Amino acid sequence: MSEQAHTPIPLKWVGPLRISGDVTDEISVPLATYETPLWPSVGRGARISSLIDGGIRAVVVDERMSRSVVFEADDAATALAAWRRLESSREELQSVISATSRFARLIDLHVQIVGDLLFLRFELTTGDASGHNMVTLAAERLMDHILSVEPGLRYGSISGNYCTDKKTSAVNGILGRGKNVVTEALIPRELVTKRLRTTAERMATLNTRKNLLGSLVAGSLRSANAHYANMLLAFYLATGQDAANIVEGSQGITRAEDRDGDLYFSCTLPHLIVGSVGNGKGLPQVEEALTRLGCREDRPAGENARRLAVLAAAAVWCGELSLMAAQTNPGELMRSHVVLERGSRPTP
Amino acid sequence: MSEQAHTPIPLKWVGPLRISGDVTDEISVPLATYETPLWPSVGRGARISSLIDGGIRAVVVDERMSRSVVFEADDAATALAAWRRLESSREELQSVISATSRFARLIDLHVQIVGDLLFLRFELTTGDASGHNMVTLAAERLMDHILSVEPGLRYGSISGNYCTDKKTSAVNGILGRGKNVVTEALIPRELVTKRLRTTAERMATLNTRKNLLGSLVAGSLRSANAHYANMLLAFYLATGQDAANIVEGSQGITRAEDRDGDLYFSCTLPHLIVGSVGNGKGLPQVEEALTRLGCREDRPAGENARRLAVLAAAAVWCGELSLMAAQTNPGELMRSHVVLERGSRPTP
Amino acid sequence: MSEQAHTPIPLKWVGPLRISGDVTDEISVPLATYETPLWPSVGRGARISSLIDGGIRAVVVDERMSRSVVFEADDAATALAAWRRLESSREELQSVISATSRFARLIDLHVQIVGDLLFLRFELTTGDASGHNMVTLAAERLMDHILSVEPGLRYGSISGNYCTDKKTSAVNGILGRGKNVVTEALIPRELVTKRLRTTAERMATLNTRKNLLGSLVAGSLRSANAHYANMLLAFYLATGQDAANIVEGSQGITRAEDRDGDLYFSCTLPHLIVGSVGNGKGLPQVEEALTRLGCREDRPAGENARRLAVLAAAAVWCGELSLMAAQTNPGELMRSHVVLERGSRPTP
């Protein structure tokens, strides 16, 4: 009852997308999914990107990986005193971290004191790895170190959920976790009319009512989009990522504005967790996908992973644009689903 | 640039798990994942379940699938009047729905009025399908119908994000979406000591500090667990589910209590979205997995899907128990990760 | 060290406001506050309402008061079975409630099962009282009754925070608590220009960026407004309300849309908790304020309280409109604050 095998997920390369900004390229992206209507949907967005000057402009605003730990303190005052000492001894903490990896670099440190509990959040850059294991190892050594220098503290937990991994939160968007990527473009009126069969005004109205107000009444948290999770899942599976991180990935913000008839459309993904090395990357089809995406090049540490994040974010932009446009037109969503599913269903 | 292929995800059958309650069985579950340390982790939980009388007790508390739509109304009073009429004409709405599917049955209806916008949330049972397409089609016809009888309303959007699909929310847990499943067991003290190398007291303390308090300070929403998303992703990929629904799936609640030295451990998954028929189910390896799980039997509509939901929730219970136990012990998490990854890395 | 006295809060009657819809009137409202710039701010909105046909249109969408209780159950299956029995014996529950008050009427019942815990949320109409004490008393008797008929349940808590009182939540907006009131108006372009010194377009843009996007990145929950809490506090203090309920009151939604140059402006307050009878209402200045507001009339139970809710919501609309307009103009906020504070500071 423990045999090992593989589950093949249908995959298609969709595009090419046109991108500029932190990455400049025209390139297709691989999407592995059981929900194959996603392919033509992203494809429509990609075609539009290829018809715009500069295509999708992408900016990597920030990057880091985090792990939080918990200590029991003698009391809140002890927790606070320990925090103040740790905050002012970052070099010491860095030297502990450096013994675990040459890529791990401490860039920030945050705290929550809840009664006599001390939550510390270590924030590191981790080169081309998504960094889950790197920060866990660093956190373990940091805990050992801290316990040795702070007699008023005791072990609470190696993971305190103030990280937070694969769970919805506000902290990841406010303090950062993974790559923070913005993709945006101004889509000329003619493209909006001909290719999306809608108008900038209708897109702006829909975005406000559905993504902002609808999400708000649903009790969503730092989340205003139609379906980022779909594109991220497919891109993550195709590129060997830990796809459970679509949970955080799904918390992003779509904006659509009518600018004199042209459509400003942007996707903000504050915590996109990807790596070009690490778990899952040794498999041949993953290796091939990463290579074809240009994310296995010999570049300074971190650049391959940032490129990968930009490509993921660009794929999100394409799929989001296309679905939003469909929803401005009564009946189009269902029609396209039925047609697309019939036409593109994977042959088993 | 548009060739089609497959991405093979490493898969293993883990178990057997022992389950009682709404499903009674001893059965292994398939987990497809790049994060292969998950297999022995779930395996440890499974072994414990097999040593407990009755194993994991599972209850399906509720089931439904939802789609929300938005209308523009002349004003808030018009929206309210329309809502009152619709609320009292459920049979009429059901007859519209019945024309779209013999499985779709309207079980509830909810509303949000925001200024002059009317958000309606249709809640249906959908047989053995997860029901995304079924409710979208039903919602489309319902919109047409409503627009024909309510002159004060105009089309807003076929999806108003008050549904809400693949996005974090509070509404899905409060009003329901997918299967609401509770898994629980009382684990005798000896098993806690020998198999989990911890105590009920330490588990209870960790759960309060990490899953409850840690999640709380992270600004999480209706979410208190360590890593439900990992088990759900692997189970969903292996069984042909739309795995982007792990976003909602990740919002669940772990409880751990010390009951005279025994450990009460439960996982509550309020919105587990699974189907035993529908998209992705025609692929041979999916068909095989569902068949082996006993979810392709000739049973009353909905029973195969409920069985599938219980099996998913039981796998979550196993993996959650195992990781929580590891985190009560300083150093164990990293050690086990390193060992397990070396030992069980999939051969490419 | 325990002497009793009074704290006098500066109070002013502001208006008149013009209202139509569920209440039709031209009436001033009392605002008690230390933050006296609030008076001219609400006053500006009131003047605008008086210049619009019909003034502010107000609709009471829903009303109820809730209390949740918690039971320990033998296990989740026992909790679910108890819930199903209770759900289908509402008349029995109503007869228990009727013995506590002639006003309390059960209108709905909701559940959360978390492992072996059973949270029940009783939802009642409570006549002209805000109803905190009425539902607490009813809940206490209901618990006694339920414990007597359900041997698998034990007392958990008389208040389970699924109510939820004076704390931020999503549940109150989704299931309802207090009065759900919408206020809205279409403000002609000339008034927007002359009286608010702005345009509909600038108001719409500001509302999207500040109230929707800004609140979203702040990790707000079901909340998109500038300062509802200010108006509610002042109105509540002047009318003898339990002003701690501004916590829930603050979670409301402002909309601003440019409709061909006119400004559509609405405030949605999903859980406005007010009463015209009950605690604090016996004090002479409160009695006087309620009488002057027309909320001590001899009307069917509930009407005085609904009238009070509409007046509160109308005051919110006025203050929100005015502050939002000020923030569209660089420098105006600070200038008006300085001027107003100097001009209207209460004479001690």
Next chain:
Amino acid sequence: MSEQAHTPIPLKWVGPLRISGDVTDEISVPLATYETPLWPSVGRGARISSLIDGGIRAVVVDERMSRSVVFEADDAATALAAWRRLESSREELQSVISATSRFARLIDLHVQIVGDLLFLRFELTTGDASGHNMVTLAAERLMDHILSVEPGLRYGSISGNYCTDKKTSAVNGILGRGKNVVTEALIPRELVTKRLRTTAERMATLNTRKNLLGSLVAGSLRSANAHYANMLLAFYLATGQDAANIVEGSQGITRAEDRDGDLYFSCTLPHLIVGSVGNGKGLPQVEEALTRLGCREDRPAGENARRLAVLAAAAVWCGELSLMAAQTNPGELMRSHVVLERGSRPTP
């Protein structure tokens, strides 16, 4: 229709409370409220504090006041470039701030980039003032300055809701706003039994089920307590605070743990907004209350306000302890409410 007057709120000095830590004192606190059962409830907690060695230990973890502004940028890259320049020119920003107040000092700066919008959050210490006006004035000047040096930016709003004021959020707890105060004590078993008529175990269980799990299922956000808002409202009104800030104040965390039969009880208030100078402070009864509390002394800037925050937090601890204890006992809550209301109702 615009006459000015006062609303007298019933006020009582409750205590004395015993406090140690950042403030050491035995002192009564003034509570102004229509909900007079609050007085004996806080009184019971105060008596307990006076029977414990050291009483309530209080720690001020952090303090700051924030204001966020919004700029439109040419695009996201422009927003990011501007942010990077601003982040590294803090001295320049400080010199702009210093021209507005000798107390305002910039201690941190945070950013959110959403498409082409730039949200900046200025965080300042503000001496003994709560600081709303001080940071607004500083923000206004900072905007002028930034607009003069960054040609790619345009005015968005003086308040971007990423502050965030009088509205529920996660950002205030994660980045800080107001005073972050922890109050805690270990209450000996005998006191728990005799004075609170409960046990540490029952308190711990109730806290987990009601404040943690109940709030969680309610979809609360960074909030786990029974009724902080009640004590804060009464204390704020008595001391001339802007009581609308109880909205943020209500988001705090109660912990209760059984430590060998003794009760560890703590209240964490991450964003308590108070000032000993500023709006509302000139009124004679406020002046008297602040003087009697020892918050009008000639001390270094900020110390009077910190003292006030500690006293507020200690009052919260007392009231929270008492209500939680009552809820562990079936029937006690209602009985005490009825008795107390009859006994202590303010004489009109």
